[in-house]
Structures are given as structure tokens and as C-alpha cells.
Amino acid sequence: MKKILLVVTALMAGLFTEGFAQDNGVRVGIKAGYSMTNWQGETVRKLKDLLEYTDGNVSTKMKHGFHAGAYLSVPLGNGFEFEPGVQYSQKGTVVEGRVPGDVGTFTNAKVTLTNKAEYIDVPLLAKVYIGQGFNLFAGPQVSFLLSNKVNVNAGAFGFSAYNNDFEWREAQRKVDVGLSAGAGYQFSNGLNFGASYDMGLTTIDQTADYKSYNQVVKASVGFRF
Template sequence: MMKKILLFTLISVLGYTHVSAQDILFGAKAGLNFASVFGDNTDDYETVTAFNYGVMAEIPISDSFSFQPEVLYSGQGYSFGDNTVALNYLNVPLLAKYYVVKGFSLEAGPQVGFLLNTNDDGLGIEDDFDTVDFGINLGLGYKLDNGLNFSARYNIGLTDIDDIEGFSGTNKNGVFQVSIGYFFF
């Protein structure tokens, strides 16, 4: 399913030849993540707060539709008791944006994340996580005429992030993200 979504997105963007380089916007963004893990044996897991930051582009497809690829550092993870497990990813969301009215958009699309490193407070589970994470983003955005923009989205993890020998459960990332960004014209 994920391969079909990525292929459709790629064909849609590459198949649209009317976009000129001057129509494409490039920008940077930063914000906060409120992250946890959901699945088996996660009832005691709590949310951790971390940062996200990176670069983005907006490629107009029509007056109402745009394609927004991003490359983001994303601090994620979870806590339980006095322990925190930090999972730091390089995420690549590929978002379709639909402008409901001028400036206000609905956003959705797939994401692939690459685990950069972990910090497990000395629990000894640093090597027990898959290095690739797939997810789906759903969110809202607002872009001002001056390039300043705001977004709120939720990333629903699709991949079991655990790679623990002998553990048959499934655990997935769940991240609520708020960001502020700026498009350079």
C-alpha cells in the first residue's frame, strides 16, 4: 500500500510539467513534537516533548492543490516511570495540500523516517529499534502572504518500530507536531 502511495505521488508530481522554477517556494521550519508509542504493552508509556526542524518546498499543481516535500529532523520517543527513550529520526514527509480558502490548507501524505540514533537512559535497548519507519501525516496549515506559515499535524506510524528478539508485540510511533515556518520567495 505504501509503495502505491509513494508511486502515485511521484508520478503526479513528475507528470505535471506546467510548474516553472519561479513558482516553487523553498523554506525552513521548526517546532515541537509531542510523541509517544502506541500498541502492545504501552499502557504505561507517556508522551515526550522534543523538537522538529528542517527544510521544505511547495510545488503548486493548481490554484487549490500543492505538493510539499520536506526533510525534517524529528525528536520522538516515549517515557515510562523515570526512564525516557529518545528516538531521533530524519523524516521525509510527502504532503498533498488542498487550499480550502486562501492561506488555509488541509494536508495529508506518506512519510518515511530513518532512525538516526537512540538514547535509552542506560536501559540497554538502543539496538532494539527498526531503522526505517513509515507513517501517514494528516494536518492543517496556514500560510500568510509574506511567507510565514503555521502547521499542526499528526503522524500515524504504520511500521512496527520494535526489533526486540523474542517480543511478538507491535509498537508504532504516534507524533503530534506543531511548527512555524517561512517560505523564501
Template structure:
């Protein structure tokens, strides 16, 4: 139900953006702009459960790239929708009775945030909003004492879509370039409920460089 509410909120925000005050937009001289972005993110998947014990995951570096739009809402606000390919995941490494085991996962999603931005200055924008993530693929690798043992690419145990949110800041460099930093998190478990990973939630930070047309 939470996922449906977040998706509904995003769609409602999208609709309101296109019904915003057109006169205010024209008076301000702002125009709708589109752009491309790419960068890196640092993510983890919460806690991993093994033999009734929970282990905290460590951050893992990933890649992201996508497209975005800047739709003025009049005054200092804008609607900022995106569609971004994002590598998430994390790693868990523990030593038990002299044996070191490591699990490293890379999970790829298409993130679709519906954010509202507030332009604090002509260059600086603060933004936040809901986000829906759609699963693309995953690869989990298992190591024992530093040696790779096996890997798994099945997505059967993962939810195919997740509701979450994002918040951050953007800084415009000249007319076309911008830098964007944000924190992202999912409100739902990445894993399906029937496999016992009830604390596996994606979260992390992202830094990207964008170019607006």
C-alpha cells in the first residue's frame, strides 16, 4: 500500500506541474529545459541476515547515468523529473572461526524520482521528493578467504519495483553545466518477504554532473 501511495503522489505532482501558473512562468522568462547526467554513487543494502544473525553491509561504489527535465512552476520552484540507470548494492565481510566470508552485490535499477526544487539563489537549488525504482538486473558474488566461490544473477528473490525518496542540492555552473548531490533511500525491502531479509533496504549518496540543453 505504501508503494502505491508514493507512486500516486508522484503522478499527482507530475500532473500539477503541467497545470501550474503559466502566466507566472512566462513573466519570469523561465523555460522548460532537458538534460543528461552521469556520475557515481556510494550505496549499501542495509543489513544481511545469515543463520539468524544480522550483519551490516558496507558501501559500494556504483555508476549512474540518465536524463532529466527542469519544468518551472513559477516564482522560485520547479518540477524536476528524472529517469536514471543506477547501480546499487553493497558488500558484507565477516570472519568467523578463522574463515573470512564476503558477499558483494551489484543491483541495477531505473530510478524515476518526482522531485520539487526550490531555487534558493540563481545558482543553488534544494530539492526533494518521492522516487520509484524498477529492477533491471543483479549480480551477487561469494568469496571465502579472498577466493571467489560462486556468483548468482537471478532476480527471483528481489522485488521488481520499490518506493523510496531522494533529497539533495544542485549547483548551476554557467548556463548549461550543473553539479548534483543527493541522498537516496528505499522505503521497502529490496528482497521479497518470504526469504527472511527484512532489513535489506537500499540507501546511499550520489554525485553527478549534468548538462542542460
């Protein structure tokens, strides 16, 4: 699937740069950046309620990752653009449990569960420019699941005694529908910066047994040719 992403990106760039783009003002861009991801929803709220009884020995954390891809800037009028894109995106969440008491504090013994999900995101964004370069954007996003694993890591004294990945794909939803919104700044030389929030509208699991949704905060840097 990663090879498919590269092929799609190359075809988009070639098609619109050589022909259509020159006649219609369409610009091709690339972007990449840092992501912070987590889950939200009913199941997560229940988990946080349960965590209160553990006196902080179990906690949830944002997962760190990255995203990268390509997009098109299609002018729609003065100060308005349509921006479809394709990008690889890492998502997931982290749950960490520590051994309680003085012994646990001294040994730093803990078990960490990390959901490592990989998606192909296809955002369809409407962008409006407010002043010179500054812009706001929002729109729907469809995400296709590439892989989904859970990493289990257990250790103490800063050393890992057990570390293994398990496939967790069978019951997961293969297509996730959501919304993306954010703000950015476009420089005249093509360089741009942006920050966005992605909110999943469909549950992560296919049967919605646990009502959890992806949420992603992104910071990116890009270049529009």
C-alpha cells in the first residue's frame, strides 16, 4: 500500500504539472510533519473513570508519529481554493501501567501498550485566505487502514524485558470517515506551514462494540510548486 501511495502521488504531480495545471492555475504541493494521536469516545471516558481508581498507576498518553503526502491547490475564485490530497498517516494511542508502591517507584517497572495504526488519508479541503498568506481550511477526510498492531513492552530499571508486536486488524474498520480543520500560512516562494485537527466520525472497530474514534493533531511544513 505504501508503494501505491507513491505511485498515486507521482501520477498526480505529473498529470497536473504537465497539462491541466498550466492551463487552469492548479498547483502541486508536498507536505510532511509531526502528529500527536489518541482515541476519544465513550469507551475512552469509561477507561479514564476506571483509571481514577488506580491512583495514577495506569494512564493514557498521546502517541507520537508523522504524516507525509501530496496535494493539489485548485483555485475557485478570489481567496478560495479546493485542496484534495493523499498522505500516509500514523495514528493510535498509548496505555501505560506502573507497578504501585515504593518498589515500583524504585525499579520504574511498567508495562506499555501502544496501538500502532497506519492509514492513507484522503482529505478534501476547502481553503479560504484571510489577509496575505494566512488561511483557514476544513473539509471531510476518508482514511484507509493499511496496518494495525499493538506493541507490548514490559521492563524495569530502564531496560526492556519483553517487547513484541501483535497484529490487530481482523475487527478493525478498514475505512474511517472524519473531518479535518486547521490554519496555515502560505509564503509567496512556495513554502508553507500548517496545523490541523482530525476528528474521526466512524468508530475504530467495525462493529462499534467499543465506541472509540481517532483524533489527530498535526503540525506540518510543505512546499507548493
